[in-house]
Amino acid sequence: MRWLWIDSVVAFEPERRMAAVKNVSLAEEHLHDHFPPEGELPAQPIMPASLILEGMAQTAGILVGSVNAFREKVILAKVALFEMDEDVVAGQCLRYDAHIERLDPAGAAAEGTIERLDHRDGEWRSIGRASLMFSHIDQNRAGVEFPEHNFVFGPNFRVILESSGLSRFITPSQAPPSAKN
Amino acid sequence: MAMSADEIFKSVQGVLCETLMVDEDEVTPEASLVKDLGAESIDFLDIVFRLEKKFSFKIQQGELFTENVMSNPAFVVDGKFTDSGMKMLREKMPHLDFSGFDADRRVDALSELFTVNALCEFVKRKLATPQAGAPA
Structure with missing residues (x-):
């Protein structure tokens, strides 16, 4: 799946909260470049913080989009806060827990915490936090025309919702034939 | 008890420092949100949300900006x-x-009319108006 930085939705409270997980694997190309061996220094495969932020934004963005049955084009417009306390490496699992702080026709504010599971001790540990602003772009860009179809919530996101048992939140016009349940 | 003008200014100043990542001394009453404090379009929505939270009132779309x-x-x-x-x-x-x-x-x-003073004036008027209810 291209540019999908969550693997599955694990908790969903409509209009309020959503949590998603992401398993970090050495098979992911970006870990080989972040960071490769340099001189005598060995490789240091660390999950890039920018992609952790993307995963958090996708989690919160889907939550925001679900409020209006994914009819709005929800765009990440501002990262008011993003803090990471520790690195994340292959074999670990990330959990993004997002909740909506405020939502109105123009957009939404969401808060999120980032947790990490290390299978060696089996414990989830809070390692980061984010405050994000989302814009409903059709409401905020008078005079600017965007494509009719919702290019934000495309086929990739449907796979996530369907595999997480949340396909009922997709409106009939967006759902592929197999998902009309 | 009603908030004084100074208390309103201090609260608005705090909101703008958090939203726009500026220092307190930059947030003067005459400072323009866009020209002087570097606000961009999405910051206006952020400011609206934070003012609602800070003062426990609801701001309708198009009411402040x-x-x-x-x-x-x-x-x-x-x-x-x-x-x-x-x-x-x-x-x-x-x-x-x-x-x-x-x-x-x-x-x-x-956009230059949207100054810190204008925000304080908005809050003052809003607090003086009976509210239908606090934000959800």
Whole structure:
């Protein structure tokens, strides 16, 4: 799946909260470049913080989009806060827990915490936090025309919702034939 | 108990420091949100949300900042507000100080009226108005 930085939705409270997980694997190309061996220094495969932020934004963005049955084009417009306390490496699992702080026709504010599971001790540990602003772009860009179809919530996101048992939140016009349940 | 003008200013200053990542001493009463403090479009929504939280009131779309007026030919012609446009602005945006703007009327210059003072005035008026309910 291209540019999908969550693997599955694990908790969903409509209009309020959503949590998603992401398993970090050495098979992911970006870990080989972040960071490769340099001189005598060995490789240091660390999950890039920018992609952790993307995963958090996708989690919160889907939550925001679900409020209006994914009819709005929800765009990440501002990262008011993003803090990471520790690195994340292959074999670990990330959990993004997002909740909506405020939502109105123009957009939404969401808060999120980032947790990490290390299978060696089996414990989830809070390692980061984010405050994000989302814009409903059709409401905020008078005079600017965007494509009719919702290019934000495309086929990739449907796979996530369907595999997480949340396909009922997709409106009939967006759902592929197999998902009309 | 009603908040004093200084208390309102301090709270608005705090909101703007958090939203726009600026220092307290930059947030002077006359500072323009866009020109002096570097606010961008999404920051306005952020400011609205944070003011609602800080003061426990609800701000309707288009109540604090103008929305969808620029493309209305009754209000704007050749990039300037018409008499109707000015009347509408005065009615909808009583918290803005239009002295000096009547001669200019350029749409591009409207953002400069959104100053820290204008926000404080908005909050003062809002707190003086009975609220239907706090934000959900």
